[in-house]
Amino acid sequence: MPLVKIRDLHFYRGNRAIFDGVNIDIERGKVTAIMGPSGTGKTTLLKLIGGQLRPHQGTIEVDGQDVHKLSHSQLYELRKRMGMLFQSGALLTDLNVYDNVAFPLREHTDLPESLIRDLVLMKLQSVGLRNARNMSPNELSGGMARRVALARAVALEPMMIMYDEPFTGQDPISMGTLVNLIHRMNDAMGLTSIVVSHDVAETAEIADNIYLLSDGKIIEQGTTLQLKHSSSQWVQQFMQGLPDGPVPFHYGGRDYADDLLNPEENA
Amino acid sequence: MMQNKSTEIFVGMFVAAGLAALFMLAMKVSNLGDFTDETGYQVTAEFENIGGLKVRSAVTMAGVRVGRVASINLHPVTYNAEVTINMYPQFDNLPLDTSASIYTAGLLGEQYIGLVAGAEEEFLQDGDVIDLTQPALVLEQVIGQFLYSKAEGDE
Amino acid sequence: MINLIRSLGRWGLGTFERQGRAHLFLFNMLLGIPGLFLRFSLVVQQLFSVGVLSILIILISGLFVGMVLGLQGYNTLVDFGAEESLGVLVSLSLVRELGPVVSALLFAGRAGSALTAEIGLMKSTEQLSGMEMMAVDPIRRIIAPRFLAGIIAMPLLAAIFSAVGILGGFLVGHGLLGVDDGAFWSQMQAKTDLYDDILNGVIKSVVFGFVVTWIALFEGHDATPTSEGVGRATTRTVVHSAFAILGLDFVLTALMFGDE
Numbered sequence: 102m103p104l105v106k107i108r109d110l111h112f113y114r115g116n117r118a119i120f121d122g123v124n125i126d127i128e129r130g131k132v133t134a135i136m137g138p139s140g141t142g143k144t145t146l147l148k149l150i151g152g153q154l155r156p157h158q159g160t161i162e163v164d165g166q167d168v169h170k171l172s173h174s175q176l177y178e179l180r181k182r183m184g185m186l187f188q189s190g191a192l193l194t195d196l197n198v199y200d201n202v203a204f205p206l207r208e209h210t211d212l213p214e215s216l217i218r219d220l221v222l223m224k225l226q227s228v229g230l231r232n233a234r235n236m237s238p239n240e241l242s243g244g245m246a247r248r249v250a251l252a253r254a255v256a257l258e259p260m261m262i263m264y265d266e267p268f269t270g271q272d273p274i275s276m277g278t279l280v281n282l283i284h285r286m287n288d289a290m291g292l293t294s295i296v297v298s299h300d301v302a303e304t305a306e307i308a309d310n311i312y313l314l315s316d317g318k319i320i321e322q323g324t325t326l327q328l329k330h331s332s333s334q335w336v337q338q339f340m341q342g343l344p345d346g347p348v349p350f351h352y353g354g355r356d357y358a359d360d361l362l363n364p365e366e367n368a
Numbered sequence: 369m370m371q372n373k374s375t376e377i378f379v380g381m382f383v384a385a386g387l388a389a390l391f392m393l394a395m396k397v398s399n400l401g402d403f404t405d406e407t408g409y410q411v412t413a414e415f416e417n418i419g420g421l422k423v424r425s426a427v428t429m430a431g432v433r434v435g436r437v438a439s440i441n442l443h444p445v446t447y448n449a450e451v452t453i454n455m456y457p458q459f460d461n462l463p464l465d466t467s468a469s470i471y472t473a474g475l476l477g478e479q480y481i482g483l484v485a486g487a488e489e490e491f492l493q494d495g496d497v498i499d500l501t502q503p504a505l506v507l508e509q510v511i512g513q514f515l516y517s518k519a520e521g522d523e
Numbered sequence: 524m525i526n527l528i529r530s531l532g533r534w535g536l537g538t539f540e541r542q543g544r545a546h547l548f549l550f551n552m553l554l555g556i557p558g559l560f561l562r563f564s565l566v567v568q569q570l571f572s573v574g575v576l577s578i579l580i581i582l583i584s585g586l587f588v589g590m591v592l593g594l595q596g597y598n599t600l601v602d603f604g605a606e607e608s609l610g611v612l613v614s615l616s617l618v619r620e621l622g623p624v625v626s627a628l629l630f631a632g633r634a635g636s637a638l639t640a641e642i643g644l645m646k647s648t649e650q651l652s653g654m655e656m657m658a659v660d661p662i663r664r665i666i667a668p669r670f671l672a673g674i675i676a677m678p679l680l681a682a683i684f685s686a687v688g689i690l691g692g693f694l695v696g697h698g699l700l701g702v703d704d705g706a707f708w709s710q711m712q713a714k715t716d717l718y719d720d721i722l723n724g725v726i727k728s729v730v731f732g733f734v735v736t737w738i739a740l741f742e743g744h745d746a747t748p749t750s751e752g753v754g755r756a757t758t759r760t761v762v763h764s765a766f767a768i769l770g771l772d773f774v775l776t777a778l779m780f781g782d783e
């Protein structure tokens with residue numbers, strides 16, 4: 102049985118359908134990637150899984166529980182077992198690195214401070230930032246912030262972890278570090294990982310299974326190899342990063358020549 | 369942790385300063401001091417007119433505050449004002465025939481009851497009535513009387 | 524024409540919806556307060572930023588307002604030969620009105636705007652969202668302690684303002700203008716009532732603290748999560764707080780002192 106089961110998901114922003122009948126299975130212990138162009142609703146999907154948004158139709162089950170039928174306290178219990186890594190890291194800016202990682206432990210457990218220290222240092226060691234523990238979040242580089250956020254996300258030993266665009270805006274070295282970390286975390290801790298991204302190469306490297314999302318629908322699904330050999334032009338354009346194709350270079354609208362000949366229409 | 373401790377100290381000082389300010393307002397600025405010794409005895413007095421006398425107005429004798437107005441009612445039969453006075457307990461030796469008048473402090477000030485001691489051997493006690501009273505001067509009446517007597521004198 | 528009516532309607536609906544959100548928000552904050560007594564250190568931390576950091580502006584403003592009251596009051600009273608009543612004038616003006624109102628306006632500008640900016644920024648950097656995903660309710664963990672701290676700090680600040688103001692009035696009245704100090708204090712004590720004046724002033728400041736902190740936190744929490752949105756929310760906090768303080772002051776004054 103998959104850990105996350107999404108069935109017939111519909112979600113709207115105003116009149117626009119962000120999701121229009123989406124089905125996704127996230128297998129336990131695997132890294133599943135959900136890819137698609139910016140603005141397709143990848144972040145929205147993670148927030149739906151986390152119960153921060155409600156679908157207009159359809160169900161999302163996590164570990165057999167329908168996320169949107171849970172009571173407030175049941176939902177919070179479930180969230181303790183889900184980690185999420187926000188695009189920005191979302192570290193608490195008034196706490197230093199150490200206290201950020203200790204935060205979920207202090208909030209949810211009654212562990213003595215000495216044990217919390219051991220746990221925090223262990224998590225920070227695993228992301229290589231044990232010696233940055235006294236730094237404040239605004240002293241960290243983007244890549245370091247994400248690693249701290251990762252250490253924090255796994256502090257409560259969750260069953261799954263969701264990564265929102267973990268590679269965006271990273272230099273090649275920290276990109277490599279993050280790819281490596283996500284992979285290691287998944288295998289070493291027996292986690293289930295959901296990686297949301299539009300960085301094809303890095304994501305393809307670690308994903309066991311990829312869903313391609315566009316215009317509210319799943320366009321294609323499969324392993325990296327299957328996707329690379331997909332017959333769909335759209336998939337080819339996305340995977341290879343071609344500038345023009347089924348997704349046109351020009352945003353839809355009036356013809357260029359027409360526009361040039363009738364300048365007054367713009368005013 | 370260190371920072372936590374100094375935060376706590378500052379907050380403690382802040383709360384202490386706020387409470388001290390409240391305490392100062394209560395003790396130094398308001399009439400709280402007058403409430404502390406109010407468990408004395410009560411006497412009543414009837415006045416034809418009390419003018420602007422209010423509950424908690426001062427009651428003095430020779431300028432010394434000896435009590436406070438506790439309540440004001442209209443007497444159902446005589447239609448006079450019936451004023452109950454709380455006397456401070458230390459002034460328990462006022463003669464029974466003490467008289468009460470209503471005065472005004474300064475030209476525009478508050479009205480208060482002034483007591484004048486009589487000559488009786490017995491003292492006022494809880495529940496006693498002050499019989500000798502003089503009503504408040506109402507300015508319009510005074511002026512009216514003055515004009516009236518002046519007109520009479522001229523004739 | 525139709526468009527005008529439509530936009531009016533939309534504005535009306537939007538206002539109602541916002542009011543609904545604000546009251547729901549208040550309800551959630553109030554639910555979070557009982558839990559704070561187990562973790563009072565969270566409130567203490569906020570008392571620092573809301574209270575301690577506001578104290579300087581309160582002290583200075585209170586002193587000067589009191590000194591000005593002393594000067595102006597003296598000039599008016601001396602014409603009636605009633606300069607002994609300066610103490611009453613200063614104490615009643617401060618305790619009933621200026622203390623609660625001016626310190627609440629300063630509080631809105633100093634602490635309220637800071638709260639809105641802080642919460643708005645936490646929202647726009649996804650810290651609140653992140654906390655929710657860590658199964659920590661931001662309303663209880665972040666918002667409620669600030670709310671309680673605001674309600675506690677406001678009456679203390681107003682009392683400090685009034686006390687310092689009365690001292691300022693005394694300094695000017697006695698020290699500069701030569702009003703007899705015995706008369707100053709005794710007249711003040713005779714006419715300032717613990718319940719009618721001081722307690723009512725405290726009640727006013729508690730109400731102001733409640734409303735200003737509520738507005739500030741709601742504006743921050745409801746802000747559009749961009750730097751421009753947070754900026755606008757901060758401005759709204761100060762403006763709406765000022766309106767709320769002055770409007771409520773009128774209502775409370777009518778209720779408290781009206782029947783005399």
Ligand SMILES: Nc1ncnc2c1ncn2[C@@H]1O[C@H](COP(=O)(O)OP(=O)(O)O)[C@@H](O)[C@H]1O
Binds near residue numbers: 142144146
């Ligand atoms: N709070 C919001 N209100 C209205 N529209 C939103 C909101 N958040 C996101 N959107 C819209 O929903 C769409 C999907 O957003 P998002 O899930 O962030 O995309 P992605 O993460 O794939 O880049 C975008 O077009 C965005 O403009």
Ligand SMILES: [Mg+2]
Binds near residue numbers: 143144188265266
């Ligand atoms: Mg996104």
